[in-house]
Amino acid sequence: MTDLSELDRGAAPGAADPVKVLLHRHRELCERAVDPLEIAAGLEAHGITDRTAARFRHRDVFSLAEELYARVPRDADTAADASAAPAREGDRRRSVAVLLLPLLPGMLCAAALIALARTHGQTRLYAAAAGVVAVALALRAALRRGPLALPDALASRSATGSWTCWLLVYAVLGDGLLRTAVAGGPDGLPDGTAGGDWPVALAPLLALTLAVAPATWTAGLFLTHARRKLAASRGLEDFAASVRPVLLGAVALFLGALAALVALCAPFLDAGPVAPAVLALGVLLFVARLLTVHGFTRAPRVILMLTAVAQVLAPATVFAARLPGCAALGAPVEALTAASGPSAVPVLTCGAGALTLLVHASRTLARASAHLRPEQAR
Secondary structure, three states, rough: OOOOHHHHHHHHOOOOHHHHHHHOOHHHHHHOOOOOOHHHHHHHHOOOOOOHHHOOOOOOHHHHHHHHHHHHHOOOOOHHOOOOOHHHHHHHHHHHHHHHHHHHHHHHHHHHHHHHHOHHHHHHEEEEEEEEHHHHHHOOOOOOOOOOOOOHHHHHHHHHHHHHHHHHHHHHHHHHHHHHHHHOOOOOOEEEEEEEOOOOHHHHHHHHOOHHHHHHHHHHHHHHHHHHHHHHOOOHHHHHHHHHHHHHHHHHHHHHHHHHHHHHHHOOOOOOOOOOOHHHHHHHHHHHHHHOOOOOHHHHHHHHHHHHHHHHHHHHHHOOOOOOOOOOHHHHHHHHHHHHOHHHHHHHHHHHHHHHHHHHHHHHHOOHHHOHHHHHOO
């Protein structure tokens, strides 16, 4: 981060051209930027505020960024214009892929569930394994492009995939295991049905894979509107105040789409109505991905880990209570399950995690620097 005391000295009244000093310190940022907005975001990431910009004889960071952008020579503009048409054609192809690819996980999951319903015995096991692999590959492909794709600079730092898998496994198997454990079971392994000794819930998995499409499209809307707000704002506080409603609106839009998908999936799988646990998990994963894509990897990783651990501990305490002298360990979970059902555990854990991340996102994603490309934030 830039030493602000050095900037103050560079902007002192005795300096002939204080902006030139700033341009020298941030030349790489200014040369890579495609517009003044990226320079403004980069300056904010380095600790330069509107008050600092006033020392450089500018009313705000955006005005300062415009001068820095204008001062940087751009010899490659002519070559860029010559290649504009092929680039636009490539952008159109990528847009079609981003639009359609998120539909693939839900379609493959639906096909896998149909195969499970029409097979028995060992064939069902093979169908389940093939379905898991196909859906996993489709999810990976869908999340490698578009607004939910991780930049290469962040791929090695996110490390949330394993915790996400734990949460999805619990959404399918957790409630059935907890209900059976409280009743004294289970006496066998899950057989892939909702009526077995260890019931399996497939509606949440289908709804969440189908929700990859609205999640991708909603994230794209958020990024587009945030960029427009950044272009229209004339100050960092102005941008923060205008982008928070956009973030909350995007989360609400995704929540509504997920609720509709759950309601549509439930009748076909003989499941209950809209489950709050699925909605809480969906919002948790959506906000975590938004934060991770924008470079805020630590909070999503920690919250997803804590949520997964809390869910695993719930049935674990019920089993531990069967040991001599340990009956008190399972009392809280058993009481919660008796009062509100086994779904109360994921509702509380995922709901608390989603709310925590949403509060964090309303602060971090309201910064102009959050919308800077990772390679330009250095």
